[in-house]
Amino acid sequence: MHGQHKPSTLLLTGFEAFGDDPSGRGLNPSAQIATTLHGMQIGPWRIAGHVLPCEYARSVRTLKTLMREYAPQAVVCLGQAGGRNAISLERIAVNWDEAALPDNAGTLRDGRPIFKSTPAAYFSTLPLHAMRDAIQAQGIAAELSSSAGHFVCNHLFYCMMHALRKTRVRAGFIHMPYLPEQAASVVPSMPLLTMISGLQAALRML
Ligand code: PCA
Numbered sequence: 063m064h065g066q067h068k069p070s071t072l073l074l075t076g077f078e079a080f081g082d083d084p085s086g087r088g089l090n091p092s093a094q095i096a097t098t099l100h101g102m103q104i105g106p107w108r109i110a111g112h113v114l115p116c117e118y119a120r121s122v123r124t125l126k127t128l129m130r131e132y133a134p135q136a137v138v139c140l141g142q143a144g145g146r147n148a149i150s151l152e153r154i155a156v157n158w159d160e161a162a163l164p165d166n167a168g169t170l171r172d173g174r175p176i177f178k179s180t181p182a183a184y185f186s187t188l189p190l191h192a193m194r195d196a197i198q199a200q201g202i203a204a205e206l207s208s209s210a211g212h213f214v215c216n217h218l219f220y221c222m223m224h225a226l227r228k229t230r231v232r233a234g235f236i237h238m239p240y241l242p243e244q245a246a247s248v249v250p251s252m253p254l255l256t257m258i259s260g261l262q263a264a265l266r267m268l
Pocket of ligand 1: 077080090092116140141142143210211212213214215216
């Protein structure tokens, strides 16, 4: 057996639904994508897809448990960013919690660092330009973004990059638009299968 032929594991997470689902039906495309792709092979990657609670503390604890369980070579976390009209590849996670919306445990964070004496920010270690170009080559809207917000997604992104800072594990965060079934006609959205095709093209770039 040659070790390098062992499939590499890519841990892919989504979030459960939270306060920002205008359909009120408990939808979050990121959860559907992670569960749909679970167990699939994409390029050299074996996908381990899981859904995280939309809670500041518990999302991080759950992710760390999954990272211990799978020892993945790459971690890609997904979330929903209502109002965006393209798959958004996040460049940077910032050391700040601030959102008008409580998380699913009722916790409100009104502006404070995540950790007191850690860097202000971490960069994604994913090949963002190649991923954007691969999505766009499928005819699917993609963009780079410099803010994952200051809610649970950015919190998870920052804590993950901090936890992985001394490793060679590639990691980053991708935001998805609303699904058409969540969005009123005036709000941008993207069909689930379009998001999945785009993400598959992007993950082949890792
Ligand atoms: N989006 C939220 C949290 C969970 C999700 O899917 C965010 O952007 O912070």
